[in-house]
Amino acid sequence: MAGPSPHDRLIRKLESISTLTSEEAAALRGLPMTLKRLDDDADIVCIGDRPSHCCLLVDGFLFRYITLPTGARQITSLHVPGDMPDLQSLHLEVMDHSLGALAPSTVAFIPHAAVHDLVKRYTGIASALWRDTLVDAAIFREWIANVGQRSAYQRAAHLMCEFVYKMRAVGLANEDGCPFPLTQQEMGNSMGLSVVHVNRTLQALRADGLIVLKAKHLKIPDWEAFKKVAGFDPTYLHLSRRAAA
Amino acid sequence: MAGPSPHDRLIRKLESISTLTSEEAAALRGLPMTLKRLDDDADIVCIGDRPSHCCLLVDGFLFRYITLPTGARQITSLHVPGDMPDLQSLHLEVMDHSLGALAPSTVAFIPHAAVHDLVKRYTGIASALWRDTLVDAAIFREWIANVGQRSAYQRAAHLMCEFVYKMRAVGLANEDGCPFPLTQQEMGNSMGLSVVHVNRTLQALRADGLIVLKAKHLKIPDWEAFKKVAGFDPTYLHLSRRAAA
């Protein structure tokens, strides 16, 4: 399945959190993009790099992570198609974290210069991109609260809630759930938990009938009950009315 | 002590992470500001609000926090003079968290319209402000790692390292340390730890000669040793060379 074009993905994503004029959408369609396929586990940019391109995720899943001096790894965000996970590199020259692929993925590289140019010419695009980085930050805040305050059980539920919401916002989830690409190890690295404990937590969620997670596919039978358990309120995702519906 | 003007604070802060032309600095000096004094514990904006102004911290200390459905509170950031902690409200209409005062403080309110106007007219200011929100996000990422991966002992050390660095960057710390306004309860809410455990952790840090913390003043006798314990690398603060020195 060929799926939407890279430009369509980007536009759909930006429309999930902003509004674009047709002129702005057309301008975005003019962005030069170089496609690249990535293996599972491949790194796109690493801490210390000074990227000259931004990366748009077209297909698959990416994640950002920090490696501590001890070797411990903390995942700080998960990304779905349409996301530009290193948009920040437009204004932050040196990477303070790394960006890698969670699953085999396709990404499109866009030269910084081309983005800077669009931003200068279209205030609407500038706003949308700035806003995108701000939503990113809002999600980071929620993750701090997730790791800092919630029990393992709630934490896992919250992580999954957010993931499904993000997938729905770009049209990649339906009533039957959506792909969920994380291994238990990766979930642990996202939530500040050991693999063993993640395993036990998932079993508890399954036993309580809250999730059906198998073969990297996640289904939530009772969405309202699940949100309640997670303490999930989607406000922080700042979705436009259309995308939130 | 009257101290620097609100505009000076802002300019100094922006210069700690960017460079401004003299024309841009002059334009910033033209920003309309309304000063307000705040008590300890006062809230400036709350979750759900739709602010029409940004807030510049002139004097004192602010913090952002999320309140979970259970009533638990997670502090997501600490702010020192020169910071604009709700700059994000320029592009995110509704607040997904709250902003309050850690200590008696003075803040300056700036109408969104005035900021939007400056951003439109000076790309350098637009870049500096966008960059400021991106540094904010980088700090959130580091906090996720702090809460998710580090022991209580390291966590506390890291929190203090970051705070002192931010104070130094705007000229508010010297070799004798700096003010440190957090109660142990607030430190706990910042690090995902109970008050009791914060207390014991601080005692351990004191016993090891790493900190001298008394009457809300913090001094680090051996900075290199302390950074090592904390696993602290200031890259993520993205300070300009001048401010990092």
Add this chain to the structure above:
DNA sequence: CGCATCATTGAACAAAATCAAGCGAGGTGG
């Protein structure tokens, strides 16, 4: 002085980490 807030202490308890094996499905090479 008396109240309020913050800091400190001890004891019992709970959550999650660690250590150490096994299990199972998918992929590979002989």
Add this chain to the structure above:
DNA sequence: CCACCTCGCTTGATTTTGTTCAATGATGCG
């Protein structure tokens, strides 16, 4: 085609870290 190997998942036992509960000091301020 099958043995085998790897990676991710699962399980149990044990230990560690941090929480909770319940008081008791200390400090500052009106």
